[in-house]
Each structure stands twice: as structure tokens, then as C-alpha cells.
Amino acid sequence: MRSRSNRPYPVTPLLEKEYKYYLCHLDEFCEGHLHRFVLIKKDKVAGFYGSYAEALKAGVNGFGNVPFFIKEVEREEAVHSF
Secondary structure: OOOOOOOOOOOOOHHHHHHHHHOOOOOHHHHHHOOOOOEEEEOOEEEEEHHHHHHHHHHHHHHOOOOEEEEEOOOOOOOOOO
């Protein structure tokens, strides 16, 4: 597990726990799920999916219309400046 202090983008306080969980388990996720989309609710992984749309559908079907975290598993975050 790793801990990262730099954040590639701001996270709402509503999903802070899920984001921290993602960062702490990123190395583990990269080993078997690189470029897949992870679905996290609280401190549990609900699954890995081939697309954002698949993860979103699984999240809505599994949790309903409530906040949950979806993120593509990547070793490095792309930084975009505008």
C-alpha cells in the first residue's frame, strides 16, 4: 500500500474516503487491473470494468442513485492545464 499526498485533481469531501482508498491500493490495482475502471463504495471495491459506462451501470444497479467512486486505474495521472 502507498500513501500519496499530491492529488491530480480536487476530490469532493463526499468521496474523500473512496479516493484515499484508491490511492492507498493503487499499486495493487495496477498489477492486475491497469487501464480498467474501478468502482469503490466506502472502503470496498465493488469491481473492475472495461469502460466507465459499465462501471457506472454497475454502481447504479448495485447502490442506486447515491455517490460512489469510479476511476480508471493508471500508474501516472495525466495533468491538464487550461
